[in-house]
Amino acid sequence: MKKHTSSLPLLVIVAVIALVIGTFGTAEAAGLTKKKVKQIATKVVHKEAPKLSVAHATTADTATNAGNATNLNGQPSTTYLNRVAFSVKATTAIAAGPDTEIGVANITVPASTNFLHIVGETTFGGGNTFISFWYALDQVCNQAINPGASVRTFTSSQPAQQSATVNQVAATTAGAHTVRLCANASAASGAFNTALSLETVQVGATGGTTLRPPAGTPSDGDGDFNTAR
Numbered sequence: 001m002k003k004h005t006s007s008l009p010l011l012v013i014v015a016v017i018a019l020v021i022g023t024f025g026t027a028e029a030a031g032l033t034k035k036k037v038k039q040i041a042t043k044v045v046h047k048e049a050p051k052l053s054v055a056h057a058t059t060a061d062t063a064t065n066a067g068n069a070t071n072l073n074g075q076p077s078t079t080y081l082n083r084v085a086f087s088v089k090a091t092t093a094i095a096a097g098p099d100t101e102i103g104v105a106n107i108t109v110p111a112s113t114n115f116l117h118i119v120g121e122t123t124f125g126g127g128n129t130f131i132s133f134w135y136a137l138d139q140v141c142n143q144a145i146n147p148g149a150s151v152r153t154f155t156s157s158q159p160a161q162q163s164a165t166v167n168q169v170a171a172t173t174a175g176a177h178t179v180r181l182c183a184n185a186s187a188a189s190g191a192f193n194t195a196l197s198l199e200t201v202q203v204g205a206t207g208g209t210t211l212r213p214p215a216g217t218p219s220d221g222d223g224d225f226n227t228a229r
Contacts, residue, residue, distance in 0.1 A: 081110045085198040092191045094183055096129070099141040103181035103194040111174045114209045115201040118148075118168050120181040122194035125161035129187035130154070133164045137172070141182030149182075161192070169201065169211060 085107040092102040102122060109116070116137070124131045134152035136142070143149040148168065155164040166181065181196050204211040 080202070081113075081200075082202075083107060083110065083200045087196050089194045090192065092183075092194065094124075094131070094185045094189050094191060096185055096187045099143055099182055099184050101141045101180050102183050102191040103196040104178065105196045105198050106176065106178050107198045107200070108176050109172055109174050109200055113174060113200045113202050114171060114204065115211065116170050116172045116177070116179070117199045117201050118166065118170060118179055118196075119198075120166040120194070120196045121163065122181065122183075122191045123161050123163045124155060124183070124185075124189055124191055126190040127185075127187045128156075129185045129189045130156045131162075131164070131183055131185045131189065133166060133181070133183050135166050135168060135170075136180045136182050137170050138177055139180075141180055143182075143184060146182065171209075171211065 085105045087103060087105040089103050092100065094100045094102070103120060107116070118135050118137075120133075120135060122133070124133075132143070132149075132152045132154050134143070134146060135148040136146040137148065139146055143152075148166075148170070151168060153164045153166060155162045179196065179198055181194060183191055203209070
């Protein structure tokens with residue numbers, strides 16, 4: 001931003017006037033009363049105001065600081081735009097054998113967002129059966145191709161209804177996405193009150209696109225070790 005040199009004499013004048021008045025208090029300084037000086041200073045400021053400008057902040061000149069002028073800690077504003085999706089399905093019949101979709105939700109992931117937190121919960125019942133439960137991201141329910149099937153939950157409806165939960169974080173990209181909850185049963189059964197929630201997560205464990213700390217790093221001091229992902 002361009003500086004106007006005409007603002008400098010004005011500041012000097014005002015500073016000198018203030019110094020004189022501050023020294024003599026309410027007494028007259030060079031024939032002027034404090035009230036009179038204030039009136040003169042006010043007129044000068046009003047006259048010079050159209051030509052005054054604020055000097056450009058030097059800290060905004062560097063590339064780093066210029067980036068922080070529009071970002072927050074170097075991250076664009078979209079990084080802090082959280083979104084959430086939620087769905088509930090009352091009842092889904094599950095036949096013996098085939099992979100079955102028991103819940104679904106859609107979400108549009110904003111830019112600069114790298115992960116989805118996926119939480120699914122249901123209650124299985126209706127037959128003596130063993131059941132597996134997992135999520136599928138932008139895919140139909142198929143254990144052979146769904147990465148989420150590698151972390152599936154196993155449960156059964158023996159001898160009564162059993163609840164099961166999926167709680168995972170998946171890498172994702174900006175745009176529209178569909179998440180499905182899937183189940184496979186050894187005998188005919190059903191899923192009841194299936195709830196699915198999706199929440200965007202901007203950055204991972206180290207503040208970037210890494211979901212977890214490096215391999216061999218204790219996660220929380222309990223003796224466990226993370227696997228790099």
